[in-house]
Amino acid sequence: MIEMYILLIFMITAAIIAVAAKDLLSSVVAIGAVGIGLAMAFLVLKAPDLAIMQLVVEILSLIILVRATTRKDLPFNISGRWVFNTLATILFAVVFLVSAYASLKFMPDLGSPLMRVSKVYLSEGLVRTGAMNIVAAINLNYRALDTLGEATMLFAAIIGVLAVARKIGRKG
Amino acid sequence: MIIYMLCLVLFSIGLYCVLRKRNIIKIIIGIGIMEYAVNLFFILIGYVEGGRSPIYEHGQTMMKMVDPLAQVIVLTSIVLGLSVTLLLVSIAIKIYEKYGTFDITKINRLKG
Numbered sequence: 444m445i446e447m448y449i450l451l452i453f454m455i456t457a458a459i460i461a462v463a464a465k466d467l468l469s470s471v472v473a474i475g476a477v478g479i480g481l482a483m484a485f486l487v488l489k490a491p492d493l494a495i496m497q498l499v500v501e502i503l504s505l506i507i508l509v510r511a512t513t514r515k516d517l518p519f520n521i522s523g524r525w526v527f528n529t530l531a532t533i534l535f536a537v538v539f540l541v542s543a544y545a546s547l548k549f550m551p552d553l554g555s556p557l558m559r560v561s562k563v564y565l566s567e568g569l570v571r572t573g574a575m576n577i578v579a580a581i582n583l584n585y586r587a588l589d590t591l592g593e594a595t596m597l598f599a600a601i602i603g604v605l606a607v608a609r610k611i612g613r614k615g
Numbered sequence: 616m617i618i619y620m621l622c623l624v625l626f627s628i629g630l631y632c633v634l635r636k637r638n639i640i641k642i643i644i645g646i647g648i649m650e651y652a653v654n655l656f657f658i659l660i661g662y663v664e665g666g667r668s669p670i671y672e673h674g675q676t677m678m679k680m681v682d683p684l685a686q687v688i689v690l691t692s693i694v695l696g697l698s699v700t701l702l703l704v705s706i707a708i709k710i711y712e713k714y715g716t717f718d719i720t721k722i723n724r725l726k727g
Contacts, residue, residue: 451621462632489668536627554664577669577683602699
């Protein structure tokens with residue numbers, strides 16, 4: 444799993460650059476690097492469908508985000524309760540990481556999942572649905588209602604965007 | 616275990632960005648980082664040591680496959696993440712048109 448270490452360290456570095464960059468455009472480019480690293484991580488973890496999907500979605504969201512970067516980041520100022528706010532945020536993140544570390548001990552190790560439901564899908568999926576790709580078989584056959592809900596939410600989001608971005612109050 | 620923790624470190628970087636930054640675009644970027652970390656965590660949970668991708672082939676010999684259910688759920692999550700980003704960016708652009716700033720501490724006056 445040496446590839447996963449390399450990819451994760453690359454993604455963490457790119458994320459830190461995206462958070463710390465002064466220019467918004469370079470921040471958006473850095474989050475694009477995180478997304479491409481995620482697509483490569485999906486390939487390493489044997490999920491080619493997800494890698495294709497992540498690549499397409501990453502390019503689209505990058506285009507959408509570039510539209511919004513018209514200015515530089517806000518100037519750094521330490522007025523107000525700067526020290527308290529930063530310390531509280533870092534304390535929150537540290538508490539989150541410590542509690543996650545404590546609860547990860549009760550999970551199965553990496554590489555040996557439980558797969559209580561997936562065993563049935565893997566053993567019967569080809570015979571019952573006739574699809575060679577088990578991911579497509581689950582997505583379009585076993586959990587088709589889930590996919591219907593996904594499409595519904597996608598169109599609801601598009602309607603929301605149209606309602607928000609509409610120009611109102613213009614006459615003539 | 617260390618890979619899980621690195622993934623959660625990525626999540627906490629996004630959490631810091633959401634909680635501490637004042638620019639709306641930076642907050643949207645932080646939400647994106649958190650989303651990537653959660654997707655990666657799902658796929659890491661479903662990974663089988665020495666497994667192959669869940670696609671059958673004629674004459675295959677390696678029968679161990681990774682968890683397909685986690686991949687299906689993440690497939691749904693990626694598409695919904697795109698639509699959430701689209702909605703957030705359009706709301707941010709609308710706020711910029713109305714108030715002339717991306718600073719969340721300056722957006723405090725009523726105007727309608």
